[in-house]
Amino acid sequence: MLRGGLSFARLAVGKRGGLHCRIPKRSYAALTDLKQLPQPGDKLHGFTVQRAKSVPELQLAAVQLQHDKTGADYIHVARDDKNNVFAIGFKTNPNDDTGVPHILEHTTLCGSEKCELIVLYPVRDPFFKMLNRSLSNFMNAFTSGDHTTYPFATTNRVDFNNLMDVYMDATLKPLLLESDFKQEGWRIGPENPAEADSPLLFKGVVYNEMKGQMSDSSYLYYIRFQDHIFPDLHNSGGDPHKIPDLTLEQLRKFHRDHYNPSNAKIFTYGDAPIEEHLSRLNDKLSGFERANVDSDLREPITLNESKTITVPGPVDPLTDKNAQHKTSVSWIMNETADTVESFSLRIMSSYLLDGYGSPLYQGLIDEKLGSDFSPNTGYDTSSKKGILSVGLQNVRKEDLKTVQEKIHEVLQSVHDKGFDGKKVEGILHQLELALKHKTATFGMSVMQGLTPAWFNGVDPFDALSWEETVSKFKELYAKGGYLESLLKKYMLDANTLTFTMEPEPSYGKSLTNEEAARLAAEIEKVGGESAARGGLVEQELKLLEIQENARNQDLSCLPTVKVEDIPREMEKKPLQHGKIGNIPVQWRTAPTNGLTYFRAVNTLEDLPEELRMYLPLFTDAILRLGTPKKTMEELEDMIKLKTGGIKAGTHVSTNHSNLEITEEGLVFSGYCLDKNVPDMLELLRTILLETNFYAVSKLRTLIQGIASGFVNSLAESGHNFARTFAAAHLTPAARATEVMGGMTQVRLISNMAANEVYNEALDKLRKIAEFAARQNGLRVAVTCGTEAVSDNEAAVQKFIESLPIAQTPTRDSPLFDFEAPTKAFFPLPYQVSYTSSCVKTVPYTHKDGAALQMLSQLLTHKHLHHEIREKGGAYGGGAFHRGAGGIFGFYSYRDPNVANTLKIMETAGQWAVQKRWSERDLEEAKLSVFQGVDAPTSVSEEGMVYFLDGITDEMRQTRREQLLDVAVDDIRRVAQTYLVEQAGKEAIAVLGENKDWVDEAWNVFPLSLDPSQSVPADDRVVL
């Protein structure tokens, strides 16, 4: 198992960048031919070429250069891909927990010199301002443990150069003003400066962001584990306790010491010529002198003997209070610079941990020792030394010792039995398929795979050499006993760190007390509250004024692309439609690198209402329970050997012309090499028709795991749950989405987990299976190369014929009621909240849809970002319009001030009607919208909008023209019609801290997984 991107802005680590690739087009040879690229020793635009390498299996060539004057390190990856990527990164080892790299990442983006020189005052937040002056499909910044990276991706060449200028200026010459530091970092200010005795509190975007993170117990476990295994790395994101120790001077010094070209690594990718990049980069770099390089590669602790550490953590009111420990065992592994060994250890880790059939899943989770793996589980290669951890969450105190013993026992038994060759082959097959799978974001994947390695002393060219690494692994593996010897050397014979977080009922309280005491001490430092208040209020008002002025400032110093650069005609991907028997089949033929992508939707005709909410569980169960003839482990081994994966999910779609018409059902998908299509469909048939829905114990484990996953999702994306719940009151499709993926699901699963009743669910799943595994309501889509069509046709026909046809007459199945309150509140134990307010609008083909989409952009960028994030202190906030779903809404994310946010949302429509929108405003909104509309898509996604939602290319072309043609008057008109005139019809949902504004007007829904407090059974899902 590879540890995912669970922490703030930390990239998903360890993944081999998901190195997917595209088929070479005609210009491949020229573009990536080493002879066409600068040669080692060449001197060009102030750079010297150091080396070059061709990587044919990824259809790319890489060149490494050094900037002569400053020593800046630069890699260009040439590839026939118009989605060009740029990134500049700096090594930023933190020396304390104040979060200085993270706060710097935020403030860097607040303003830079270039603009100041031209227009005499700085453009505030050029980064956010550029978001709507660009056609980029990716713009962000990431603070990792020991480095900070600023990447973007765009298919537009002018845009690429514009953004590169802004990124270079923003990072190398930021203004780092005191007001930016206070806004983004931390400050003390009145909660509401307009009120005379509003309480003073800590404010600041990063401060609140990290406070939100720390209330997520998975994140807290992960970060505390990092503190102990990598104490020298500190907490680059910032510990809220320590953030207020940071001063502006220290921030500026950290910038001087780290953000200079000598300490920078620059990356470009794509089909743009390197010579162009070189000359632009040299212009930016040549004004700098050579400076210090932070080349320190931090080491983890040394384990001379095994160590055990226990720390306190919060009690999770959503899960069983007797099973709340998180515990893991960790090993310090290899030097990550040895890429072959890292690759081999990744195979070993995947063997031990991936899938329900893996030895550690079976040995620990199937044995009911915990609900899921701990957040740090997996093999992490993002630092100089690899770390492998195995652990569990939701462990009972009395089981802690058993968990540790069991981990060792499983490892010993894998070692003694030896690694199963078929399983290793399956893992390699999966990796190779991932390589063939063509994605639209290949360049970003290369960047994300390369960067952590590059900053940690791994030769970046080694990290790119896929084929070399795999063949070296195969050679070592063929000798026999190789993985066994690694397991013995790094794990069985090595010392460990056992790290446990134990629930402490007073934990939350002690955090609040600590913060209050720290606040009092800070206020004391400035002379006590009565003396300081005046100054703090004044500071707050001044900050507001600066922000207010910034909204109306002239942005003409910032570069921009133009709406006229957007082609009026959309790129069409022709589809063919046919039938096999009575089943409609959609074909998309395109170069796919020898892969076939299969999808099927079953609309489950006549499905009884009471089964609907069990559909998500059904999709999990068929990939979990196994069949009477084959265990899930055996099925998984086959899936790995024959396919790139099989998935099942729920499907909800709103009719393009009528919001009251909804299609619901299940969607199944998978991809594989063309020759394996019959095997893949046979596997799909097996799980659909033969799954053993009597496996109570396996279902129990599954449900416990889903329940603990929900706890994490609520903390991470509470705003999505708030949106889904609010929208559910407006359209049938939104209701179905809520029932199958919102708080209704959270409640259903939590209650099942708490009450330990599973037979009823198994009964429902058996009934669903009768609907899911039949031809009625089925339709199929296949994407493949022309050469594979006829074989695929035969395989799909065989698959369809293997499914039964039901003879029941079709009748209307009435939609379930959703007589829920329009103001819903879900108390959760977080110090921040998530809010959403939604209204119903129009279906996809209605002409107002385009203007509503623009309105959501305008409100987000011109109003809500400013009011909710900058002034309100929330981590995020904005408006959205679901074009295909007919819902317009607002949301806030990690919000400390919900009452204020709700007022802003209430008046946003009026604000938009009164605002004098300029042509420039509209131009920017159009650019932002088209970033999404024209973002490159993977070949496997082509034709899916039609297949899933019935939206044709003609409808999309019309919508495209409507979007391009929206006028200022349209914006005011739709704001009036859909927001102002629908006042009072909003549906609102809030998740978070229970405060005094939650009065009788609110319907409060407590959530609990604790059996002693759970909601009565008959009240389970009636929200």
Ligand SMILES: [Zn+2]
């Ligand atoms: Zn941040």
